[in-house]
Amino acid sequence: xxxxxxxxxEYSTEENRLKVLGFWIFLGAEIMLFxxxxxxxxxxxxxxxxxxxxxxxxxITPVLMETIVLLTSSFxxxxxxxxxxxxxxxxxxxxxxxTLLLGAGFLAVEISEFVHYVHIGAGLQTSAFTSILxxxxxxxxxxxxxxxxxxxxIMLQVKQRGLTPETANKSFIFSLYxxxxxxxxxxxxxxxxxxxxM
Amino acid sequence: MGFFDRFAxxxxxxxxxxxxxxxxxxxxxxxxxxxxxKKWGYLWREWLTTVDHKRIGIMYLISALLMLFRGxxxxxxxxxxxxxxxxxxxxxxxxxxxxxxHGVVMIIFMAMPFIMALMNFVVPLQxxxxxxxFPRLNAxxxxxxxxxxxxxxxxxxxxxxxxxxxxxxxxxxxNEFSQSVGTNYYMIAIQIxxxxxxxxxxxxxxxxxxxxxxxxxxxxxPMFTWSSLITNVxxxxxxxxxxxxxxMGTLDRxxxxxxxxxxxxxxxxxxxxxxxxxGHPEVYILILPAFGIYSxxxxxxxxxxxxxxxxxxxxxxxISVFSFLVWAHHFFTMGQGAVANSxxxxxxxxxxIPTGVKIFNWLFxxxxxxxxxxxxxxxxxxxxxxxxxxxxxxxxxxxxAADYQYHxxxxxxxxxxxxxxxxxxxxxxxxxxxxxxxxxGFMLNERIGKITAWTIAIGTLLAxxxxxxxxxxxxxxxxxxxxxxTGFGVWNMISFIGALGLAAGFVLIVxxxxxxxxxxxxxxxxxxxxxxxxxxxxxxxxxxxNFAVVPQVDxxxxxxxxxxxxxxxxxxxxxxxHMPNNSGVPFIMSCIFFVWGFSFVFSxxxxxxxxxxxxxxxxxxxxxxxxxxxxxxxxxxxxxETKLRGVS
Numbered sequence: 127x128x129x130x131x132x133x134x135x136e137y138s139t140e141e142n143r144l145k146v147l148g149f150w151i152f153l154g155a156e157i158m159l160f161x162x163x164x165x166x167x168x169x170x171x172x173x174x175x176x177x178x179x180x181x182x183x184x185x186i187t188p189v190l191m192e193t194i195v196l197l198t199s200s201f202x203x204x205x206x207x208x209x210x211x212x213x214x215x216x217x218x219x220x221x222x223x224x225t226l227l228l229g230a231g232f233l234a235v236e237i238s239e240f241v242h243y244v245h246i247g248a249g250l251q252t253s254a255f256t257s258i259l260x261x262x263x264x265x266x267x268x269x270x271x272x273x274x275x276x277x278x279x280i281m282l283q284v285k286q287r288g289l290t291p292e293t294a295n296k297s298f299i300f301s302l303y304x305x306x307x308x309x310x311x312x313x314x315x316x317x318x319x320x321x322x323x324m
Numbered sequence: 325m326g327f328f329d330r331f332a333x334x335x336x337x338x339x340x341x342x343x344x345x346x347x348x349x350x351x352x353x354x355x356x357x358x359x360x361x362k363k364w365g366y367l368w369r370e371w372l373t374t375v376d377h378k379r380i381g382i383m384y385l386i387s388a389l390l391m392l393f394r395g396x397x398x399x400x401x402x403x404x405x406x407x408x409x410x411x412x413x414x415x416x417x418x419x420x421x422x423x424x425x426h427g428v429v430m431i432i433f434m435a436m437p438f439i440m441a442l443m444n445f446v447v448p449l450q451x452x453x454x455x456x457x458f459p460r461l462n463a464x465x466x467x468x469x470x471x472x473x474x475x476x477x478x479x480x481x482x483x484x485x486x487x488x489x490x491x492x493x494x495x496x497x498x499n500e501f502s503q504s505v506g507t508n509y510y511m512i513a514i515q516i517x518x519x520x521x522x523x524x525x526x527x528x529x530x531x532x533x534x535x536x537x538x539x540x541x542x543x544x545x546p547m548f549t550w551s552s553l554i555t556n557v558x559x560x561x562x563x564x565x566x567x568x569x570x571x572m573g574t575l576d577r578x579x580x581x582x583x584x585x586x587x588x589x590x591x592x593x594x595x596x597x598x599x600x601x602x603g604h605p606e607v608y609i610l611i612l613p614a615f616g617i618y619s620x621x622x623x624x625x626x627x628x629x630x631x632x633x634x635x636x637x638x639x640x641x642x643i644s645v646f647s648f649l650v651w652a653h654h655f656f657t658m659g660q661g662a663v664a665n666s667x668x669x670x671x672x673x674x675x676x677i678p679t680g681v682k683i684f685n686w687l688f689x690x691x692x693x694x695x696x697x698x699x700x701x702x703x704x705x706x707x708x709x710x711x712x713x714x715x716x717x718x719x720x721x722x723x724x725a726a727d728y729q730y731h732x733x734x735x736x737x738x739x740x741x742x743x744x745x746x747x748x749x750x751x752x753x754x755x756x757x758x759x760x761x762x763x764x765g766f767m768l769n770e771r772i773g774k775i776t777a778w779t780i781a782i783g784t785l786l787a788x789x790x791x792x793x794x795x796x797x798x799x800x801x802x803x804x805x806x807x808x809x810t811g812f813g814v815w816n817m818i819s820f821i822g823a824l825g826l827a828a829g830f831v832l833i834v835x836x837x838x839x840x841x842x843x844x845x846x847x848x849x850x851x852x853x854x855x856x857x858x859x860x861x862x863x864x865x866x867x868x869x870n871f872a873v874v875p876q877v878d879x880x881x882x883x884x885x886x887x888x889x890x891x892x893x894x895x896x897x898x899x900x901x902h903m904p905n906n907s908g909v910p911f912i913m914s915c916i917f918f919v920w921g922f923s924f925v926f927s928x929x930x931x932x933x934x935x936x937x938x939x940x941x942x943x944x945x946x947x948x949x950x951x952x953x954x955x956x957x958x959x960x961x962x963x964x965e966t967k968l969r970g971v972s
Contacts, residue, residue, distance in 0.1 A: 144457045148530040151560060155522055159564035162601075166568070166583070166594060173589030175582070250581055254589035257581035261572070275940075279947045296947075 129291060134211055136298035138291045149299045153306050160310050163262045167318065175253035180322030183248050189319045192235050193311065196270075199228035200308040203301045210297055215289055219281055222297070225304065226277045229270055236267050259318070266314060269307050276300060330926055334484045334504045335417045344481045373906040375459035378866055380466045381445030382763060385756070387470055388438035389833075394477065395434050396830060398426035400823055403787070407820035409808040419804035420487035421506065425480065427490025431606070432514060433473040435744070438752040439613045440469070440524060443552050445759060447528060449859035449866065450546045452537025452875040457530040459904040460946075465520040465527065467914030472517030475921045479509040483926065486510035489802065491599060491654075492573070494584035494592040499577055508925040511574045516921050518563050518570070525559030528552060537858065539877035543637070546857040546880070547623075547630060551616025554640045555609050558647060562605035569598035578927060593658065600651035608647040610744065612640055614751030615682055618704045621754050622686050624855045625701035626693025629881060632685040639678035646675045656724040657731045665724035672722035679715060683708065698853070699773030703754035706781045707746045714742030717792065732802075735795025738788045745784050753780070753833070761852050765865040766844040772836040780829035786822025790815035856884040861893055863968040869901045869956055872965050898965075901956045909949075913942040 129138045137143055171180065206221030240260065243249070248256045280300050284293045333340055358364050371379060401422050405414045414422065444466075448456055456462050479485045486506035488497035497507045532553045536545065545553075573595065575581040582590040623630040630636065652660060652668040686708065695701070717739040721730050730736055753776075761767045791799075794815035799806065806812050851860040861883045862871050873894040875882065885891035916938040923931035 144530055144534055147534060148457060148526055151526045151529050155526065155560045155564050158561050159568060162565045162568040162598065166572070166598070169594055170583070170589065170591060173591060175588035177588070250575075250579060252582075252588065254582045254585075254591060257575070257583055257590075261575065261581070275944075276947070279944060283948065292950075 135289060135291055135294035142291055142295040145295055145299060149302055156306060163265060167258045167262050170254040170258045173254040177253035177256055178248050183243060183246060184319055184323050188235050188239050192232050193315050195228050195232045196308055196311050199225045200305055203304050207298060207301045210289060210294055213289060219284060222277060222281050226274050229274050233267060233270055266310055273304055273307060331482050340481060347481060372911045373908045375463045375904050375906055376868060377444045377448050377456050377462060380462055381441045383466055384437040384441035384444060387473060388434050388441055391429050391434040391473060392830060395426050395429035396827060398422045400827055403820040403823040405804060406816045409806055409813045411805055414804060416804045421485040423802055424486045424489050432517060435610050435748050437469060439610065442755045443528060443613060445763060446859055447549055447552050449870055450549045450857055451532065451535060451540060452858050452871060453531065453535040454870050455904060456527050457535060458527050460907050460910060461523050461527050464910035465524040467910050468520030468917060469517045471914045471918040472513045475918055476509055476513035479506060494595045495586050498585060505925050508577060511570045512921045512924050515570045516917050518566050521559060522563040525556040528556040537875045537877050544877060544880050547619035547636060548616035550637055551612045551640060554644045555612045558605045558609050558644050562602045565598055566602035569595060596655050600654045604651045605647040608643055610748045614748045617751040617755040618686060618707060621700045621704045621758055622689050624853055625696045625698055626690050628693045631688035633880060635681055636685055639681040642678040643675060646671060653722055656727040669722055669724040673719055676719050699770055699777055700754040700758040702774055702777045703750040706777060707750045710746035710784065714739055714746065718743060732800055733795035734791040734799045734801055737801045738791035738795060741788045761848055762859060762864050762866065766840060766846050767848055767852055768836050768840045772832060772839060776829050776832040776836060779825055779832060783822050783825025783829055786825055787819050790818045856881040858883050867964050867968060869903060872898055872961050898958045898961045900958055902953055903956055904953045905951055909942055909946055913939060
């Protein structure tokens with residue numbers, strides 16, 4: 127395995143460069159996945175049947191909490207990758223840990239939000255609007271859940287094996303994934319919540 | 325309902341019981357055979373755990389041929405039922421199931437793997453690479469496809485097949501009108517196979533962009549590689565749409581959501597739109613690699629370079645963009661109004677322009693070429709006129725005002741079969757014959773091959789040309805019978821005869837394989853067709869590492885230049901070669917996916933949860949695993965090369 131020391135660790139081998147490109151293409155597919163969900167959302171948003179509309183159920187407080195928590199986590203993982211480039215393993219692991227904790231906090235708020243929706247009669251089955259709302263939010267939430275486990279595994283590997291081209295590559299790709307989830311959330315926040323509350 | 329009642333077939337008949345017995349006996353025969361010949365270890369080591377793109381390609385090929393016969397059996401049953409008026413061979417329900425599975429099997433489980441087979445086998449060789457970018461992911465792609473196909477295929481003996489058409493339009497496919505688990509099978513089996521296809525897309529884009537031989541710029545890639553690149557870009561953008569649509573359909577059927585229902589705000593047309601936003605690009609996912617194969621075959625056997633290389637590339641790029649802009653032409657009559665219909669009419673007809681460019685490029689390649697009629701070339705030459713019939717009737721269907729006459733008639737059925745069979749199936753058979761010596765080290769019999777090509781071509785014309793007439797006369801598609809007074813009888817009888825011709829052609833393919841295994845010469849060299857691209861520069865069959873020395877390229881036809889103009893393809897000494905290790909995880913994970921899918925179909929939630937955990941456990945295992953591959957030593961390479969040079 128040839129290691130090119132002029133490049134950052136995560137790009138330093140041919141295999142690593144392939145994996146980063148492959149993951150960007152995967153993110154392209156993820157954009158299509160969420161774009162399809164958004165397109166379906168905009169198609170069904172006014173088809174509320176006998177159920178509530180977005181303005182009736184959205185509350186700004188939990189949504190703002192989720193937004194702040196998730197945006198902060200995107201910042202902290204950026205710091206984590208920066209620490210990784212400085213080869214500071216301890217700082218990197220700390221920032222990754224903060225990121226995952228913030229992710230878990232986001233999930234906690236989102237789960238309580240879902241429970242609340244079901245309580246006030248806006249469940250998955252209520253109307254086309256609630257179906258697509260909860261499916262879109264749920265798909266994002268499932269991505270965050272998966273990300274928390276994935277991130278945890280990578281942290282364990284960095285802890286055990288140190289910063290090698292492989293673990294650096296995995297950490298960097300995970301940060302791409304995490305930033306992507308943040309971008310999706312910005313769209314959810316703007317076009318589902320804010321637009322729905324107006 | 326008792327636990328086992330759910331697995332009963334809702335509309336049993338003797339044919340289904342016979343199939344059950346046949347499936348059981350086949351499984352017993354395979355297990356007994358493997359045990360008797362002590363081949364379990366060989367199967368596991370050499371095939372189930374392989375990450376070699378060539379072996380994965382061959383497994384795709386075998387699956388595609390098996391599915392061709394499965395879908396073909398459906399086709400024969402349909403044509404037999406319609407051969408005479410008021411026939412009672414099949415009842416309406418059984419007929420519905422058969423046309424549904426015929427469509428799904430032929431598109432998703434026959435044409436797709438056939439294309440994947442050739443892409444897997446050929447692309448890394450054509451660009452001078454040692455494997456794909458992510459070999460293990462490639463194995464996972466194959467096994468997910470395979471398990472999806474198996475899950476779909478057991479539907480007709482366990483629980484009942486889907487019966488809402490391959491398009492599975494809601495509300496027909498909803499719980500109210502499709503009560504059996506058939507449509508669950510549709511949603512989940514295609515989902516599993518689709519995830520595999522998406523990963524193939526990512527894999528091949530990365531491979532083609534990053535792993536080309538030194539000197540091979542994008543505009544020096546062989547045309548099949550170009551077509552594969554564009555196809556995989558379409559896959560990455562189209563398949564997530566299908567993923568979402570199928571997930572929504574699954575939620576509607578199993579969890580009572582209201583995406584496509586007719587009350588509580590549900591919108592059945594949303595399914596039709598999402599389905600075709602994937603479905604139309606899917607047509608081009610099938611046809612573009614086929615065009616790539618024709619480009620290779622025509623330039624090889626016209627003994628000259630491909631005419632209009634740049635316009636070929638440009639036309640494929642244009643087709644790939646347009647493929648996302650035409651989906652609504654599949655439902656002009658379903659109420660979106662004149663403006664939308666006009667726009668989609670124009671975009672649809674515009675696709676004929678880049679396609680026409682390609683047809684003329686092939687014709688100009690043939691012009692002044694020294695044409696050698698081999699079996700692959702015969703398919704390519706038969707393709708041009710036959711495909712044009714399909715294409716021109718497509719433009720007729722594309723006119724939205726006129727479409728009200730053709731929509732959902734046999735005219736449409738005739739159109740898309742005349743596009744897909746000459747377009748895709750002929751190309752795959754041409755590709756199969758063309759690359760067979762590279763795959764297995766001997767050629768298929770040319771005489772039987774040519775007879776097969778003619779049989780299939782005549783069968784296609786006989787089977788589908790009459791449908792244009794009966795369709796214009798008003799015969800609707802998917803009708804399980806008709807009365808004698810309609811006058812459709814004679815057309816359908818001709819179609820049935822044509823279908824038998826096609827069946828004979830496909831049997832001849834199998835006979836040809838058998839005949840060639842027994843009698844064909846093994847002493848054919850590495851370049852039996854006098855071809856022009858890199859895959860012919862290595863041995864037949866290809867060693868595991870593909871090329872002992874990475875080839876150097878400085879033109880579109882590097883191998884041809886090496887043969888004729890003294891270009892030196894292989895510079896330098898042997899070096900040890902890094903290769904990926906085999907892994908059982910893709911196969912095991914896909915088996916768990918099969919259990920997951922099967923449990924999901926029958927809403928058995930405890931196995932669903934257990935298998936979900938199993939799937940994530942496999943992913944976690946992969947995450948923690950350290951696998952640096954292995955090296956093939958220089959001595960080993962020398963040994964292999966000497967041995968291969970000996971026979972070739």
